[in-house]
Amino acid sequence: MGSIDLSPGSSFRSGSSITYTIFLFVNPTSGGNKASVFTKSGMDMFRISNPVSASVHIYDIRQGETGKKEGFLKVKETANSMGDNSIPLYIIAAGGDGTVMWCVDELEKTSVDFDKLVIGVIPFGTGNDFSRALNWMTILDNPFDNGLHRFRQLISDWINADIIEHDIWSVKAVVDSYGCFYKVDSYSRKKKVVNKQGRANARQSNHEFSRGIDRGSNTIATELTFRMSNYFSVGVESRIGIGFDRYRTKNAVLNKMRYALEGVKNTFRHTTPVYDIIDKCTVNTTCNKEDSDLIVSSEKVLFVTDQNAKFKSNSCTCSKGGYEFVDTQNSISEHNRQSTGHYQNSVENPSPTLMPCASLIFINIPSFASGNDIWRYCKGNCGIKFKSRRDSIENMLFEQQKMGDEIIECVSFPSAVAIGLEIAIKGMGRRVFQNKGPVRLHFKQKNSLATGRKVYFQVDGEFLIAYHPLYFDVSHSRKIKVLQGKTDRTLHSATLFNNFKSN
Numbered sequence: 001m002g003s004i005d006l007s008p009g010s011s012f013r014s015g016s017s018i019t020y021t022i023f024l025f026v027n028p029t030s031g032g033n034k035a036s037v038f039t040k041s042g043m044d045m046f047r048i049s050n051p052v053s054a055s056v057h058i059y060d061i062r063q064g065e066t067g068k069k070e071g072f073l074k075v076k077e078t079a080n081s082m083g084d085n086s087i088p089l090y091i092i093a094a095g096g097d098g099t100v101m102w103c104v105d106e107l108e109k110t111s112v113d114f115d116k117l118v119i120g121v122i123p124f125g126t127g128n129d130f131s132r133a134l135n136w137m138t139i140l141d142n143p144f145d146n147g148l149h150r151f152r153q154l155i156s157d158w159i160n161a162d163i164i165e166h167d168i169w170s171v172k173a174v175v176d177s178y179g180c181f182y183k184v185d186s187y188s189r190k191k192k193v194v195n196k197q198g199r200a201n202a203r204q205s206n207h208e209f210s211r212g213i214d215r216g217s218n219t220i221a222t223e224l225t226f227r228m229s230n231y232f233s234v235g236v237e238s239r240i241g242i243g244f245d246r247y248r249t250k251n252a253v254l255n256k257m258r259y260a261l262e263g264v265k266n267t268f269r270h271t272t273p274v275y276d277i278i279d280k281c282t283v284n285t286t287c288n289k290e291d292s293d294l295i296v297s298s299e300k301v302l303f304v305t306d307q308n309a310k311f312k313s314n315s316c317t318c319s320k321g322g323y324e325f326v327d328t329q330n331s332i333s334e335h336n337r338q339s340t341g342h343y344q345n346s347v348e349n350p351s352p353t354l355m356p357c358a359s360l361i362f363i364n365i366p367s368f369a370s371g372n373d374i375w376r377y378c379k380g381n382c383g384i385k386f387k388s389r390r391d392s393i394e395n396m397l398f399e400q401q402k403m404g405d406e407i408i409e410c411v412s413f414p415s416a417v418a419i420g421l422e423i424a425i426k427g428m429g430r431r432v433f434q435n436k437g438p439v440r441l442h443f444k445q446k447n448s449l450a451t452g453r454k455v456y457f458q459v460d461g462e463f464l465i466a467y468h469p470l471y472f473d474v475s476h477s478r479k480i481k482v483l484q485g486k487t488d489r490t491l492h493s494a495t496l497f498n499n500f501k502s503n
Contacts, residue, residue, distance in 0.1 A: 020054040020087060020159060023075055024122075025061040025103050027095030031124030031138070035094050041144045048148065051156050061095070061102060067109035075107070079116040088481070089117040090158055096125020097460060101229050104168065104480060118163050120483035122154070127461060129230050129367040133403070135485035161483040165404030167364060168480060169437075171226040171459050172473040179468030180220050184242060191242070194221045194464070226459040231368055232474060234441065235274045235359030236416045238456035241463035275356045277455055277469075279442040280304040281410075283435050299440070301351040302433050303384045352384040355430065357412035359419060362439075362474055364408060366401055372422050374429045375401045375409045383412035383430030398431050406476050409434050438475035445470075 028036035039060050047055045059071030079089060091107070093100045100121050107114065123131035123138050131137070143151040175181065181194040226232070282299040354360075366373040401409050410432040413419045418428040443455065455466045 018053065018087060020052060020090060020155075021078060022054055022056045022090040022092060022155065022158070023071060024056060024058045024092045024094060025071060025099070025106075026058065027061050027093075027099040027102070027124075030095035030099060035122075035124040037142060037144075038094050043144070046148075048152060048155070051152060052159055054155055054159075056151075056155070061093075061099065061106070066106065069106055069110070072106045072110040072112065075117070076110050076112045079113050082116050086116070088163075090120060090483075091117050092120045092122060092158065094122040094124060096123070097121075097128060097130040097230060098125070098462075100130055101227055101460065104229075105227065114478070114480055118481040118483055120158050120161070127370045129365060129370065132371045133230075133365040133367040134482060135487055136483075157485060158483055161485050163481050164484050165479050166229070166482045167404055167406055167408075168477045169228040169232070169362075169364060169408065170473075170475050170477040171228045171232045172223065172475075173226070173457065173464075173466055174223045174470045174472070175466050176468040176470055177222060179222060179466065179470075181224060182465040182467070183463065191465070194224065195219055224464075226462070227477065228362075228364065228459050228474075230365050230460045231361055231363045232457070232459045232472075233359060233361040234278075234455055234457045234472070235357070235361075235413075236456070237359045237361070237369075237413075237419050238458040238463050240416070241458050241461070242456060242465065272454075273356060273358050274360050274455075275305050275354060277443055278305050278354070278360070279444045280306075280351075281354075281433075282440050282442065284438045284440065302435065302439070303352045303354045304350075305354050305444075350386075352386055354432070355383050355385060355412065356414065357383060357430070358415045359413040360432070360441075361411045361413070361429075362408050363401070363411055365403060369419075369423070372426075373401075374411050374422060375431065377422075377426035378411060378429045378431045379427055381427065381430040383410075383432040398434055404479060406479075407434050407436055408439065408474060408476075410439075436476065438473060440474075441472040443469045443471060 024038060026035055026038045028039050038058055043058060045055070045057050047053075057071065057074065059069070061069070061071070064070055075089060075091065082089075091103060093103045095102075100119065103119065107117075121131045121134070121136055123136055128138065139150065139154070141150050143154060173181070182191045183194055184190065185192045281302045281304075283302055284298050285300060286298040361368065361374065363375055366376060368374050398409075399407075411429040412432050413422070413429050422428045453468050455469050457464055457466060457472070
């Protein structure tokens with residue numbers, strides 16, 4: 001197989017040569033089992049010398065006990081032997097967006113140093129929003145044919161890709177003591193209550209069982225914590241997703257057709273608007289990252305849904321003319337196009353009011369529902385308003401979305417129809433806010449005028465129903481380094497491989 005040393009620390013410089021170490025973690029069931037092309041080959045490790053010198057290790061991510069999987073232990077061993085200025089290890093996830101977060105989860109549980117690695121993706125899922133945001137497309141041919149020609153091209157693309165930062169967020173969902181969570185079971189395709197026993201059976205879920213209450217033989221979850229890479233949303237799009245999960249197939253094209261059908265069905269089905277379920281949204285400015293609970297006394301109101309509600313001391317942030325106005329207090333500052341003066345809410349100036357909407361989406365990447373850049377195309381549409389016409393947020397501008405800036409964007413959609421039309425007619429959404437968080441969504445309680453006591457929500461394509469929700473928290477968790485493909489990589493790879501073939 002060659003004489004390159006693959007002992008720990010094999011990413012090294014030898015004279016003018018560089019050897020890259022690549023770990024490929026495969027979820028064979030992704031893309032209707034199409035990702036299994038990497039495991040069916042029977043190759044678990046190989047080396048190449050052209051077009052670059054590299055060693056590739058291939059692992060089935062399903063194999064082994066979580067936190068003790070062979071592939072991730074090898075990554076840890078290799079990373080621990082590397083110097084601070086070594087070439088980073090390349091961790092590539094072959095699967096859907098969930099497989100990427102599965103890799104991140106296992107890397108954390110194995111205590112791998114994230115400063116010594118960079119994460120990439122070979123997309124095989126249905127939506128592939130994470131890979132779309134980073135300019136990676138699904139491969140259609142066999143990477144092991146023709147002398148590894150396609151695989152060599154993939155390696156070239158990874159090596160020549162840009163390395164950027166990406167934020168991982170934490171979403172905590174909490175329901176009342178008599179509440180619960182439901183989701184569609186991946187095997188029976190029926191809705192089942194989320195409990196401690198059910199959570200432990202498979203890695204189909206992104207959430208962690210945080211807290212529960214004993215009811216008979218089961219411990220029913222009343223608090224779940226999720227890792228969020230792409231987006232978190234509440235509303236009708238999540239109800240569509242619940243219906244989609246019940247009829248999910250192994251065919252990506254059929255899945256998209258089913259999702260569209262569920263969208264049509266829910267257009268004519270009554271779903272309680274999130275405007276009637278959410279009480280208010282607040283941001284905490286003094287939260288300790290080691291403390292998962294937000295301090296109520298330090299909350300500032302981002303918006304309310306009751307137009308008669310009044311709160312003291314609130315500042316909101318947007319930008320004007322491309323200049324950034326995010327301050328060190330994690331608040332959002334408002335700026336009128338004619339004036340850059342701050343607008344302070346008080347008893348005389350009520351808090352911003354959320355406009356009626358069917359969905360509220362917290363978006364972390366410029367891709368939603370298979371590639372829609374909903375923040376960018378909102379343009380001048382704003383989803384909150386003020387009592388004062390002079391200070392209306394409709395006259396405000398926001399910053400452009402940027403991955404890795406530790407800021408979460410929030411977008412609302414007025415109806416299920418608007419979400420469906422977004423695919424063809426850009427700009428149906430409304431910008432609500434940008435903020436560093438931690439952000440909390442407070443839900444109306446049973447003694448209020450709430451018209452419904454269940455909430456449909458999703459985190460990175462995992463759809464659930466929360467019965468009797470209290471609040472959802474969104475807070476920044478960590479940064480990771482990821483590979484962003486170059487838009488001109490096809491031309492670059494063609495040139496590189498023409499040179500390689502001629503040698």
